[in-house]
Amino acid sequence: xxxxxxxxxxxxxxxxxxxxxxxxxxxxxxxxxxxxxxxxxxxxxxxxxxxxxxxxxxxxxxxxxxxxxxxxxxxxxxxxxxxxxxxxxxxxxxxxxxxxxxxxxxxxxxxxxxxxxxxxxxxxxxxxxxxxxxxxxxxxxxxxxxxxxxxxxxxxxxxxxxxxxxxxxxxxxxxxxxxxxxxxxxxxxxxxxxxxxxxxxxxxxxxxxxxxxxxxxxxxxxxxxxxxxxxxxxx
Numbered sequence: 211x212x213x214x215x216x217x218x219x220x221x222x223x224x225x226x227x228x229x230x231x232x233x234x235x236x237x238x239x240x241x242x243x244x245x246x247x248x249x250x251x252x253x254x255x256x257x258x259x260x261x262x263x264x265x266x267x268x269x270x271x272x273x274x275x276x277x278x279x280x281x282x283x284x285x286x287x288x289x290x291x292x293x294x295x296x297x298x299x300x301x302x303x304x305x306x307x308x309x310x311x312x313x314x315x316x317x318x319x320x321x322x323x324x325x326x327x328x329x330x331x332x333x334x335x336x337x338x339x340x341x342x343x344x345x346x347x348x349x350x351x352x353x354x355x356x357x358x359x360x361x362x363x364x365x366x367x368x369x370x371x372x373x374x375x376x377x378x379x380x381x382x383x384x385x386x387x388x389x390x391x392x393x394x395x396x397x398x399x400x401x402x403x404x405x406x407x408x409x410x411x412x413x414x415x416x417x418x419x420x421x422x423x424x425x426x427x428x429x430x431x432x433x434x435x436x437x438x439x440x441x442x443x444x445x
Contacts, residue, residue: 214240215238216399217367218238218274219235219262219273220274221235221236222234222235222268222271222272223268223271224258224261224269225269231254231257232257232423233422233423233424234424235423235424236425240416241396242394242396244414245400245414245417245418246431248405248407248410248418248419248420248439249420250405250421253422253423254422255371256403259369259401259403264287267282275291275293275366278291293365293369294363294369295360296356296357296360296370296371298372298403299375300352302344302347304345305345308336308343311344312359312362315358315359318363329358329361329362332361332391333355335351336355349378353377354385357373357385365398367401368401369401369402370400371403372403372404373404374406389413390413407439407440407443416429419439
């Protein structure tokens, strides 16, 4: 079961204007595994996630979720099919309460669907601040809210774009613990875009290194140090 392919990307190309941003990308993300995508700023990591989410249309190539071709599907359809997305910068609704933000994550579910109690077990602070506006939370608390919102509908693929950015170390540890716990349950695949090497190495089952819109290195997470990934990130 652990090697079941949830996400399959083949020959993905993306352009902005005349710039070739993503170049023939191909990889798989499997159930129960964390696939970490590393690379410096500007190599196309965020564009890759936006393409997988349908925020920007794919120019060439294919994206399959659990065997279903979603290459042309709009974002809301991808959410219905089971993609949870935590964008860079969190993008929670600052004027809405924590509870209202979480309910937004249930938009694809029937009306009246309860907020899963498990979200408050994963992130206890959210229950404490349930009626506080999202904009009044700290950056780390907002990140926990953004992850919980993405988890609310029970995705089979969770994509996170630099969840450690601007977050205090104690909450980084909490987020890492939750990501590992979710993967170990083997109910979803996780794709994690990250620049913080130590956080990525601790979580990675599989790693991909991007440069100039291409995947230039890949391997098992346990081999990252031996295969010189840290040095590649620091160049």
